[in-house]
Amino acid sequence: MASKEDPKQDKIDRYIDQNLKKVFSDLENDDMPTEIIDLLSVLRAQDEELKGKK
């Protein structure tokens, strides 16, 4: 393993991390599946129903 003072290794690590952040950011911007949106609606409705009963 290269030391942290190794400028070449630093450059490689920086390159990898920049790419990772870009990839992750792309994935975060992917459309949320309808199933998840629907699930949240159901869970919120259940919470409201429970609140109403209390």
Place this chain on the structure above:
Amino acid sequence: MSHPDPKDELVTHLPALRAFALSLTRNRATADDMMQDAVLKAWTNMDKFEAGTNMRAWLFTILRNNYYSSRRKLNREVADVDNAFSDTLSVKPDHDGRLQMMDFKVAFEQLADEHREALILVGASGFSYDDAAEMCGVATGTMKSRVNRARAKLTEILQLDDDEALELTDSATMAVVGSPNLPS
């Protein structure tokens, strides 16, 4: 002072949770199943979440535990991969940048689960080594070692230790990642 509803906070972490699910499973259908399970489990166990602690880490932990436990139940050592990860390619500013990013994603997909996970948690999501280690149930030293090994493997696959290759990829990367909106 009133505390915000943690369920509202949960919703703000969903894009990151899905990105983590896709990078972990590399399969859209599996990632979405894992997401649903994790959201349901987190929502119904919200009373167990400690206010003031890191909710994103808590959600990621639930999802990864679900994923590995379902893999064990199915006795499946090899994941069913549909390239959901490398197929998720946004429009990039130039052709070279697109190719370099595709190379990177394809290389990333070849990493072992634990190495991919370590890089996503530490390199992309910005968790500390300590937090990432706790989420994965390993020692901090093990997490550091996984990140180093993952970087070494990517370096090998992408031949980044070749000076010329790194100069080329660096300029292409800057064309892609030079966006001011990108977290540093």
